Amino acid sequence: MSIIGIVSMKGGVGKTSTTANLAAALAAKLGEHRVAALDLDPQNALHWHFGLDNWQTSGISQRALNLGDWANAAISTPFNVVCLPYGDATETERETFELLLAEQPDWIGSQIKRAKLDHDAVVLIDTPPGPSVYLHQVFACADLVLMVLLPDAGSYATIPAMESWLEQGQCGNPLALVYYVLNQTDQGEPLNRDAAQWLQQRLGKRMAPIAIHADEAVSEALAFQQPVLAYAPYGQASHDFAQLALWVINTLNQ
Amino acid sequence: MGHQYIEPVSPRLLLSLWRERWGKTRVASSALPYLRGKVNHWSNRLTHARIWSVPGSNVLVAAICLLFFGLLLQVRMSPLGQFGFSIFLLAVALYIRRFSGTFFTLMLAAMACMVSLRYLNWRFSATLDTRSTADFLLSLGFFVAELYLFLLTGMHVLKGIWPLTLPQQPMPQDTHEWPSVDVFIVASNSSIEIANDTILASLAMSWPKKKMIVYVLDAYPRADLQSLCSSSEVHYFASEQPGQDRFESVNQALNQSTGDFILVLDGDQRPQAKLLKQTMGWLVRHQSLGMVETPDHFLAPGLDEHNRMLFNESRDRLSFSITRRSMLIAAGGFSSNPVTKQRHTALHLQALGFGCAYVGWRAGALPPQNPDADTEMFCVNQPFNSIILRWQKYLNDLVAAMQFYYPCVRLVFMTAPVAYLLTGLHIINTASDLWALYALPHVLLGYIALARLNTGSRWGLFSEIRETMLAWYLLLPTTLTFIRTKVHQFWSVPSQTPSNSVKPSDRILAITYGLIGWLNLSGLVVGSWFWFNSNEIPNDLTSLYLLWSAFNLMRLAAMLCVTEEASAIQKYQRACQELPVMVKLPYGRSLSCLTQNFPNTQLSIQLPTGLALPLESFVQISIFHRRQESSFPAQIVSLHEQTLQVRIDASAQTDYNALAVAVFSRGLDWPKWLPGRHADQPWPRWLSQSLADMRVFLAGKAARFRNLIQKWKKK
Numbered sequence: 025m026s027i028i029g030i031v032s033m034k035g036g037v038g039k040t041s042t043t044a045n046l047a048a049a050l051a052a053k054l055g056e057h058r059v060a061a062l063d064l065d066p067q068n069a070l071h072w073h074f075g076l077d078n079w080q081t082s083g084i085s086q087r088a089l090n091l092g093d094w095a096n097a098a099i100s101t102p103f104n105v106v107c108l109p110y111g112d113a114t115e116t117e118r119e120t121f122e123l124l125l126a127e128q129p130d131w132i133g134s135q136i137k138r139a140k141l142d143h144d145a146v147v148l149i150d151t152p153p154g155p156s157v158y159l160h161q162v163f164a165c166a167d168l169v170l171m172v173l174l175p176d177a178g179s180y181a182t183i184p185a186m187e188s189w190l191e192q193g194q195c196g197n198p199l200a201l202v203y204y205v206l207n208q209t210d211q212g213e214p215l216n217r218d219a220a221q222w223l224q225q226r227l228g229k230r231m232a233p234i235a236i237h238a239d240e241a242v243s244e245a246l247a248f249q250q251p252v253l254a255y256a257p258y259g260q261a262s263h264d265f266a267q268l269a270l271w272v273i274n275t276l277n278q
Numbered sequence: 279m280g281h282q283y284i285e286p287v288s289p290r291l292l293l294s295l296w297r298e299r300w301g302k303t304r305v306a307s308s309a310l311p312y313l314r315g316k317v318n319h320w321s322n323r324l325t326h327a328r329i330w331s332v333p334g335s336n337v338l339v340a341a342i343c344l345l346f347f348g349l350l351l352q353v354r355m356s357p358l359g360q361f362g363f364s365i366f367l368l369a370v371a372l373y374i375r376r377f378s379g380t381f382f383t384l385m386l387a388a389m390a391c392m393v394s395l396r397y398l399n400w401r402f403s404a405t406l407d408t409r410s411t412a413d414f415l416l417s418l419g420f421f422v423a424e425l426y427l428f429l430l431t432g433m434h435v436l437k438g439i440w441p442l443t444l445p446q447q448p449m450p451q452d453t454h455e456w457p458s459v460d461v462f463i464v465a466s467n468s469s470i471e472i473a474n475d476t477i478l479a480s481l482a483m484s485w486p487k488k489k490m491i492v493y494v495l496d497a498y499p500r501a502d503l504q505s506l507c508s509s510s511e512v513h514y515f516a517s518e519q520p521g522q523d524r525f526e527s528v529n530q531a532l533n534q535s536t537g538d539f540i541l542v543l544d545g546d547q548r549p550q551a552k553l554l555k556q557t558m559g560w561l562v563r564h565q566s567l568g569m570v571e572t573p574d575h576f577l578a579p580g581l582d583e584h585n586r587m588l589f590n591e592s593r594d595r596l597s598f599s600i601t602r603r604s605m606l607i608a609a610g611g612f613s614s615n616p617v618t619k620q621r622h623t624a625l626h627l628q629a630l631g632f633g634c635a636y637v638g639w640r641a642g643a644l645p646p647q648n649p650d651a652d653t654e655m656f657c658v659n660q661p662f663n664s665i666i667l668r669w670q671k672y673l674n675d676l677v678a679a680m681q682f683y684y685p686c687v688r689l690v691f692m693t694a695p696v697a698y699l700l701t702g703l704h705i706i707n708t709a710s711d712l713w714a715l716y717a718l719p720h721v722l723l724g725y726i727a728l729a730r731l732n733t734g735s736r737w738g739l740f741s742e743i744r745e746t747m748l749a750w751y752l753l754l755p756t757t758l759t760f761i762r763t764k765v766h767q768f769w770s771v772p773s774q775t776p777s778n779s780v781k782p783s784d785r786i787l788a789i790t791y792g793l794i795g796w797l798n799l800s801g802l803v804v805g806s807w808f809w810f811n812s813n814e815i816p817n818d819l820t821s822l823y824l825l826w827s828a829f830n831l832m833r834l835a836a837m838l839c840v841t842e843e844a845s846a847i848q849k850y851q852r853a854c855q856e857l858p859v860m861v862k863l864p865y866g867r868s869l870s871c872l873t874q875n876f877p878n879t880q881l882s883i884q885l886p887t888g889l890a891l892p893l894e895s896f897v898q899i900s901i902f903h904r905r906q907e908s909s910f911p912a913q914i915v916s917l918h919e920q921t922l923q924v925r926i927d928a929s930a931q932t933d934y935n936a937l938a939v940a941v942f943s944r945g946l947d948w949p950k951w952l953p954g955r956h957a958d959q960p961w962p963r964w965l966s967q968s969l970a971d972m973r974v975f976l977a978g979k980a981a982r983f984r985n986l987i988q989k990w991k992k993k
Contacts, residue, residue, distance in 0.1 A: 210901055211909040212862070233905055240866030256867070258886045261859045263870035
């Protein structure tokens with residue numbers, strides 16, 4: 025079983041869409057009942073990518089407080105991905121959940137183990153941006169951490185902060201692999217192109233070899249509540265996600 | 279490398295291939311010019327002596343010389359005598375080979391002939407094995423093979439003495455005197471994008487615009503090509519009857535054009551800008567020159583392989599022919615009648631007494647779009663005078679006919695040593711030192727005579743020796759690495775059946791060479807086992823046969839390496855035609871596709887799904903290669919169900935061509951075969967380094983010693 029954490033320092037880089045699309049791409053490669061997507065972001069946006077309605081309000085945040093079984097929070101989607109949404113939590117519920125997580129740094133990890141998933145299952149965890157208690161949870165249990173970046177000046181400026189942050193996180197779990205993933209690259213825009221190139225030079229081997237191109241199909245797919253591989257299977261973003269999924273599989277197998 | 283047939287690689291060819299991979303050429307500065315010295319003066323005096331004006335004197339002298347020659351051939355010399363004689367001839371040859379002049383070429387040819395005939399005479403009289411009929415037949419057969427080789431080489435030498443090489447002629451200063459040229463592009467077999475490239479390249483040739491008109495000849499009317507031509511101000515002729523061949527197209531277009539000269543190009547040949555300027559010089563200068571062409575052009579009678587080797591051409595050469603209109607009309611147009619033997623116009627012209635010249639073009643190995651390929655041009659001329667022409671023609675035809683049997687003879691040479699090693703039948707029944715005494719001068723003088731013919735400069739003696747030793751040495755690491763690679767492949771790579779089917783001709787070749795390889799290997803094994811186990815060293819040619827077998831095996835290994843590399847290159851180039859590409863659609867959408875004909879500026883893209891875009895609209899396409907993305911603006915030319923054709927913008931074409939060069943270039947992968955070493959240094963680095971250090975040390979000591987002597991002298 026492998027756990028992949030999708031993290032980022034800044035907001036709005038496309039973590040949630042990356043998590044959803046990568047999960048769908050992995051499911052397309054690996055088959056049914058092997059991929060699960062877990063949403064740790066209080067925004068509770070992941071399930072929109074899979075066309076799940078919001079009336080199912082009981083997500084993992086609420087069940088945690090009632091010490092309920094996660095199995096009932098898992099919703100199968102028509103895209104071969106099992107989605108566990110954060111849930112429509114109130115402010116107090118959220119704070120209580122975060123206190124719980126702060127007390128037990130490996131709570132998410134133990135919950136996943138308790139779910140007794142198959143040994144070849146893959147779990148993707150979406151996190152809120154910036155340092156948070158959810159991030160520590162992910163660092164404690166993840167096998168692969170993907171840090172999503174946009175090719176812009178802001179991302180470049182925050183690399184030192186990100187690296188020290190990652191170092192701290194890796195102390196708890198030195199076996200975890202950490203890679204940066206560029207999102208929304210566009211050769212046509214000079215700043216985008218130069219920033220992407222500069223980031224690649226700077227980060228070298230720590231950057232994943234596949235970058236996701238800027239494609240309106242990703243946003244349109246969300247509007248249609250589908251992963252982009254179902255919405256625009258021949259688009260460049262779908263192609264990139266498929267390649268990224270292959271790379272993730274290879275990296276995890278090493 | 280010949281694509282028609284695969285042959286075992288000669289050591290020198292292997293050396294040149296290694297050098298190509300390393301990017302090192304044979305150092306041109308070590309090529310020396312031919313000298314003119316006192317001997318030239320003497321030879322001039324001899325050839326222009328007044329004695330030759332006496333009628334009949336040359337016949338008399340020739341008869342005396344021939345008699346002398348025959349006597350020398352016949353005389354039986356003792357081994358010491360033969361040795362002395364050979365050394366004398368060799369010394370003379372090594373001395374006069376440095377000087378220029380046809381007289382010395384003939385002298386060298388005569389000396390080589392003498393020694394070779396002595397060898398063959400000795401072989402015939404003293405070394406045929408008469409113990410049994412099988413022995414005798416076998417050794418006789420081998421002797422016939424050697425005789426054949428001698429005759430062939432002799433005729434090549436004869437042929438090679440007289441062809442002229444003309445330097446490039448400059449055009450007259452005044453451009454008004456330059457003749458007008460019609461450029462015929464026979465586009466029948468080319469697709470429109472390739473024809474377009476040719477048309478653009480032809481229009482870009484540097485020749486006065488008013489004196490050059492481009493015509494495109496097509497087998498059937500094509501509207502898109504016609505519109506392309508009218509937009510580029512190029513005339514377009516299409517034949518009415520379908521299936522018209524190239525000759526008839528050209529003949530038809532002749533009637534409708536008026537230029538003084540006609541340049542005929544195939545649709546896929548991209549002429550370089552300097553083409554007309556470089557070739558028209560001869561035509562303007564020599565009025566009786568009717569046709570200048572490359573040997574492979576469809577209007578030219580073909581050259582045989584040996585002559586073609588004089589051109590040193592790569593397979594990507596340009597093929598064209600330029601004909602003088604007045605002579606063409608005298609010959610009645612390009613004859614395309616397949617019934618008459620004289621199908622080719624060049625032969626027509628020669629029969630009428632006009633000359634025909636072949637042009638060699640040494641193009642670089644870059645893809646054809648690169649206009650800066652380094653070209654060098656030289657010309658082999660068929661003589662213009664019709665009397666000499668006929669004699670030369672017969673000689674050429676005879677040589678070509680004999681050359682046909684060359685593969686047979688090569689096969690004999692490759693399997694000859696096995697006859698002794700496996701069955702004990704003697705091919706050359708003699709002692710090894712006696713054989714060396716006769717065979718070595720034969721080989722050496724023959725090599726000296728042949729080497730003189732092909733180039734305008736010569737290599738020094740030490741340079742030649744070093745090259746030969748290096749070439750022969752290189753067979754060893756090639757073979758060793760080949761064995762290592764094959765063993766490695768056998769153990770590690772799981773057996774995959776090859777995806778393409780093997781062609782029948784390839785299979786026959788594979789079986790033949792496999793058989794030869796196994797025969798030689800078994801001969802080598804058996805022979806060396808017997809050799810090591812015998813008590814006394816037999817005084818026959820066993821060691822020669824063993825070395826010969828080993829050499830055959832190494833040549834086979836080298837051949838396999840070279841052909842595997844050639845096929846790997848082909849596969850790579852085919853693979854490079856299909857690259858992943860992203861087409862940017864309006865409203866921020868994109869499509870991920872594959873190219874179909876990559877380096878073409880009119881790019882054909884395979885669409886995974888239907889697309890609705892207006893024609894002539896502009897799109898941005900990005901080509902991916904090795905994680906690099908290169909973006910180019912392009913305009914849609916045509917859109918069918920599964921294919922999109924775009925034309926790269928003219929402004930981005932230089933970048934696009936640069937990308938093509940980068941994609942198609944291959945890295946240096948042969949250096950992995952000899953890690954840390956250069957191919958042309960046979961000894962490892964530590965040895966050459968220590969030798970260099972020792973040389974420096976000794977030079978220092980010598981300098982100090984000299985200083986000491988000088989000081990002592992002063993005292």
